[in-house]
Amino acid sequence: MKIVKISLRIFLISAFLFGGVILEALASEEHSETERFLRRKVSPPAATLDEVIKKKDEWYIEGYYEPSTIRAGSLTGRWSEYIEKFGYIHNNVHAYMWLTEIDKLENNDYLFNVGAYYNFKNSYVHHEIGFGWSDDFVYKFQNLVTLGVRMFKDKDLFWQAGYVFRDCAIRDTHIIYPGIVYRFGENLINVTYAASIINGRGTANQGLLRGDFAITEFIKLSGGIALGERLFDAAGLAARLERGYLIFGSVDTIFYKRLHLKVGYSYGREDPKFLKHSMNFAVSMHF
Secondary structure, eight states: OHHHHHHHHHHHHHHHHHHHHHHHHTTSSSTTHHHHHHHHTSSOOGGGGOSSOOOOEEEEEEEEEEEEEEEETTEEEEEEEEEEEEEEEETTEEEEEEEEEEEETTEEEEEEEEEEEEEOSSEEEEEEEEEEESOSSSOSEEEEEEEEEESSTTOOEEEEEEEEEEEOSSOOEEEEEEEEEEEETTEEEEEEEEEEEETTTEEEEEEEEEEEEESSSSEEEEEEEEEEEOSSOOSOOOGGGSEEEEEEEEEEEEETTTEEEEEEEEEEEETTTEEEEEEEEEEEEEO
């Protein structure tokens, strides 16, 4: 009986310590920013790849909500993310800004991002800067630059390369990401490799395969898979000890070309014993 009690105490103490280490490390450098980056920012909008620049003058607003359930060791918790986005598209320029509130385990952080895509017929540029405050789990400053170049004349195959710098509370992080983007009609396929470098913690390797498909004029599907190291950086360990994967998808329904409703889901795992699954909902109006 004493052996059982001692074993039980050891198990409870270990679970508490292990879970506590993971939850403490959730304030580590990556803050799960890499997971969000791979899902949302690696693939350009299809219109950014147009060879003939169309005349356009359009505003839009969007509201986004993503509730998540996480498990870290033996502990569970809830995360949520709210985004208010404003955008303006004028001919070859797609500019945007958004304000994000992130709630992780009842700790609230905020991000403000502003950026733009520029279409130059045979090439495109994406530049974004971001600022964070109350930064328990987010960066203080981010700078992102992506360049895409058409590889062959009259072919919608693009070579893409980008760089992200993040000033974080603990250490700076850098992401270098070369890739290939192929467009056919209004559909995109993106294959990207990313190297995530943290000062003093080495390099993590990640791969992304993503597809965006226009099923009809009013229904669009997106989805993909990412594999690699430090996608969430949940435990703050060496990259080889934080291997995992991410699967995600969404359906975008368009009503009268003005109202867009999007519903999505993502599921991710990372060693040792971190799990996150999320729903996401977005509503946007175009004017």
